[in-house]
Amino acid sequence: MVFSYSCNDHAPEIVFFDLETTVPKRVGDRFWVLEFGAIVVTPHKLNEVESYTTLIKPKDLSVVALKSTRTDGITRKAVENAPSFEDVADRIFGILNGRVWAGHNIQRFDCLRIKEAFEYINRPPPLPVGIIDSLRLLTQKFGRRAGNMKMASLASYFGMGQQKHRSLDDVRMNLEVVKHCATVLFLESSLPNMFESKWYESPSIVTRSRSNGKSPCKEETSRKSPPSTLGNRRTVPYARGSLGKVTERVKGLLCKAQGQPPLQQLLKHSHSLLR
Secondary structure, three states, X not given: OXXXXXXXXXXXXXXXXXXXXXOOOOOOOOOOEEEEEEEEEOOOOOXXXXXXXXXXXXXXXXXXXXXXXXXXXXXXXXXXXXXXXXXXXXXXXXXXXXXXXXXXXXXXXXXXXXXXXXHHOOOOOOOOOEEEEHHHHHHHHOOOOOOOOOHHHHHHHOOXXXXXXXXXXXXXXXXXHHHHHHHHHHHHHHOOOXXXXXXXXXXXXXXXXXXXXOOOOHHHHOOOOOOHXXXXXXXXXXXXXXXXXXXXXXXXXXXXXXXXXXXXXXXXXXXXXXX
16 A cells, blocks of 8 residues: 655554454354554654553453463453443544554454454444554564564564563554664664674565464464464455664654655664664
C-alpha cells in the first residue's frame, strides 16, 4: 500500500495496536478478543500522544482458560467483569479509524480479528489510511540476526527483557524495537566495512508467514499466532530503552520521501536520527 505525506501538521497519526485473543480449538471456531491495547504516536517525532487498553469479556466465557500458561496471561477470572466488545467498540473505532495502523504481524492477524469483531456486532469496522507491519518491514530491512523475527526474540536481542504478551506493553515494546533497529542500520550504513557481517537477509529465513505448513513453534500456538491449519493464511481484508532518545530529532523524516510508509522511511533514512 502506498500513501503520501506532506510536511504539515495534518499528516495522519500512527497507531500501534495489539490484540490478545483466544485460540480456537477446532476448525470453524471463532477467535474472541480478550484484550485491546494501542498507543497513538505523532508521525514526525513518534511522540506518544494517546494510549488506551481494555480487557474484553467474550460472549462465551468458557472459551477462556481458567489458568493461563503465562505468568501475566489472561484468565477467565480476569475478564469475567470486563466490558464486552460491543461496550468498547466506539472507543476502539475512534482510536483506529483514519490512522496509519502499525504492529507486529498485524496484516495476517490483528487486522483480521478487528474486522471479524466488528462484523460480529453488525457494525462497519474502522479503516486505516495505511498499514505498517513491522514483521514484514524488519524481515526485509533487519534480517535474521536476532535468530527469528518474533517480537520476543527481537526484544531479547536488544536487552529489553521478556515480552509480556499483554497488549499495551507489547505495542510499546514494538515501537522500541523499531527505533533500535533503525539505529543499528544507521551505524552499518555509515561504516559498512567495520560492521560487515554474514547475517544479511537470506531466502532461507523462516517466519510465520513462510512456514509453509511446517509444525508451528511454541509461539505459533499462542493467541497471537494460531496454527496455520485454522485458516490463518487468508488475505488481508483491507487495504521506551536506551536508544529511544534518538527519536528526538526525527522531525521532518517523513518529508524526505513522498509516497512511502513512515516507518520504512524511518529505517531508510535512519542516519537522520543521530545528527
